[in-house]
Amino acid sequence: MRVNPILDWSYRDVWAFILTCKVQYCSLYDQGYTSIGSIHDTVPNALLSISDSGCKEKFKPAYLLSDGRLERAGRAKKFSPSITAVGNGSGGVESHKSSLLVASAIAVGEEILFGTVEDQLGLSLCRKIHSIGWSVSQTIVVRNDKDSVAEEVERRKSTNDMVFIYGGVGPLHSDVTLAGVAKAFGVRLAPDEEFEEYLRHLISDHCTGDRNEMALLPEGITELLHHEKLAVPLVKCQNVIIFTATNATELDEEWGCLIELTRSSGLLSTMVPYVSKHLQTNLSDVETAQPLSKLCLEFPDLNIGCYRKSRKGPLLISFEGKDQTQIDSAVESLCKKFHPGTFSEIH
16 A cells, blocks of 8 residues: 555645755756756746846746646647748738648547447547648557556657547546546646536536536646537647547537637647548559559658558559649659559549
8 A cells, every 4th residue: 555645735735845844956946947847848937937127037936836737837838939820811821831740649448449339530530630731640549547548648749749639538437538648747637616617507416426526637737728619618738639529520519619719829730731632543452562662752742552442442542742733743653654544533
């Protein structure tokens, strides 16, 4: 048995103990740092900034932070400042076409791993991510286990610009997503009064359990994304966004709200969208293998994929990228290597 007597201590409790008992601590905490990580993602907490007429910005010490939930506000965002959102005709600016943003999708649900239900949200989410010009690095399904969720989130949040996670959100024993996300960031779950108010209006008196338990969110890193069409706001923890959708229709609604918030507040950087072209042919894999390999070397910026819906069916070839001219050139180059009429375009 492991006993941890300070497990429920707040940010203020910890600092009160340190200062009262004169425990030594890192001097950076006196310079406005409240959460110290690596040299690449740690900055002074802006909430402790002191207005000064001089050029050099000054900060109050960490123990003067009034809201302990904002302890990790001193962690730098992963997004590059050079990447900006694409406007929708209302004063936006163009994105850098050479920039590439990468996301991963995590599904939480043992019912998917058991084959009880089909993961339809993953397919839909990948299409939506591509529609804003982002690349998808991985889609992963994990068990309804806090440690499994935490391990995957911790791995993906450091290698992706954004992580989208769905499933495992709610009051059931198997709903461990929020706890897993909190563990991945090294923070605890804490009651959020604003989120609890939303839940109170949503479930009213139909809940037999403790509403506070449902309103526990990762402390200090949570941002609630409000939209008038959503009964409950989306939850964003730094570069992790948690969807509550349970089917494709609900995901459509939540994604639509997320994109609207992006247009108004720049929540997500919207890049040049992907375009594609698809061909089919009755040639064998052996006949097309070498020409396609050379084509991939000739057009390295394109994703050229091949698949068959059945072993005896036609070979389907997809060309995906962000430059329609390049795609057209690649298609033309492939067609020239064979007799006219060997390939036909499909939509």
